[in-house]
Amino acid sequence: MRALLSSILLSLPAVLSGADSNPPPTFANVAYGTHPRQVMDVWKAESAKPAPVVFHIHGGGWVKGDKREVKEVSAYLTAGISVVSINYRYSTQAQETGVMPPVEWPVHDAAQALQFVRSKAGEWNLDKKRIAATGASAGACSSLWLAFHDDLADPSNSDPVARESTRLLCAAVEIAQTSLDPLLLKEWTPNSRYGGHAFGLMDPKDLKTRDTRFAEFLERRSEFLPWIREYSPMEHASAGDPPVYLFYPAAPSIGQDQRDPTHTANFGVKLKETLDGLHLACELVYPGAPEVKHPTVESYLIDTLTH
Template sequence: MIKSLRAMIAGGVLVFSFATAALSQNPAPTQANVPYGPHPLQVLDFYKAESAQPTPLLFFIHGGGWMNGDKANPDFLAQALKSGMSVVSINYRLIPDAISAGIKPAVKAPLEDAALALQFVRSKAKDWNIDKNRIAALGGSAGGFSSLWLAYHDDMAKSDDPDPVRRESTRVRCVMGFVPQTTLDPVLAREWIPNNMYGNHAFALPSYDEFIAQREKLQPWIAEYSPLSLVSPDDPPTYIYYDSVPAMGQPQKDPPHSANLGVRLSEALTKAGVECEFNYIGSTGIKHPDIFSFFVDQLQPKKK
């Protein structure tokens, strides 16, 4: 079970973190603000675990609705380093940056930045002593959405790209999302959560009503950028946690972070034969009630 939860209000958007150690105990990055692209927000922090052998890596994507947030104080940092796992935490272009640059849909910028950052990290595997085959993506809220999208998307490596970074894989060994959104389909989201009002900003639309009105036109983008639409049998083991109880079709106290969002994703993953742990308030039979143990089992070599 999550030991602590921080919710910071920043510009009206909840930024979730599920840190397990006091922030004052977190070490400084081994390398800070390493650029992986030309934009000022395309930077990451790297925390190196001491090891003679290449280490697993937690690849952390912060939340904030793709509107704000920061890479500082990635979750599970102290536990990861103590367990011999290195950590990367990224910043990325936000929705306002995408709109200013004319990127369509706007959500393309933060999601594809996550992919590029992961490719960059893999390109540093030798220098940073990382095992590029043992990488977990994780994040909360929109960071969880981005992590799931990255995990379920087909590999974005381009074998013939002149840039060696873009020849690196974007696949991960496992993925974890804390209260993540799982679809950008406004009709589906309203069926699950009648009072949902989240998602129109991903397409730079002024209102949810406009989002619904333009749904058919936006459908190709909705499918391309929704984790639920991308589920397939080759997807990695998944862990999703919600601090509420599913009640499909019922109004929710916190619609963008409702456990209802995890119900259909869990069903789709199970149907596809993908390992999935759907942990929520009152759930039973969870293999890893301690979330960090999920990463240990998935990333650390099994003891003989």
């Protein structure tokens, strides 16, 4: 089933992985902003003390997808873990309104939603200090960006939500893009094609154009470099960052074309090299990976959040 994950994500919203087996949320479509897509579903765990939280960000390249894609909600609730799954504004919507780079909207919406969840900790019986981000593909990239980025809390802001932290206990993700630097992507995986749309290189009215301008993206890299450095998760990794778990359904092969270059484990290998150099914990899982402690994202999150 996991081997099909990348193809499933590319066909969303036709398939909503995990949606059919999840219980109804405790609170549905809770607004954390004013846009129709700035909403979240919340499942509250039965707990005598504040519950840890799985914070889910859906995939779909930041151009499609839905919060209903969250998986294993029942398993988390049974373990005493509450679950939040968010929608966010698409990069195409940002691009159509002139926001540059378009990736700013989905990534910063994730941060705002996380702050909103923390602001509700007392009301929803949540443990602010034990929040883990998860997601697949673009949702994984956003999760890792939150994990490594400096805290976006604004202590002097009059809005109490904006004063909340964006830091995480950990992140556990699937098929993550760990960098949006076309030069690195080309070096790691020669047939790379992903990333340019995050910086406006697509027709926002035609999703089929999303991955068609990689050569231009590479040629114009110097122009986009400040944005690349801001929105590539591994650019922000530094000492003291939380541990991460990375799952990929196929083994890596650095420097070789990949069947699915957008979701290759090459991303994970290179992030792990960076994190190892910083002495940060990183569990990288793929078929044949050595020393696998947690075979799934769910097992890692339950173990980490409950111990």
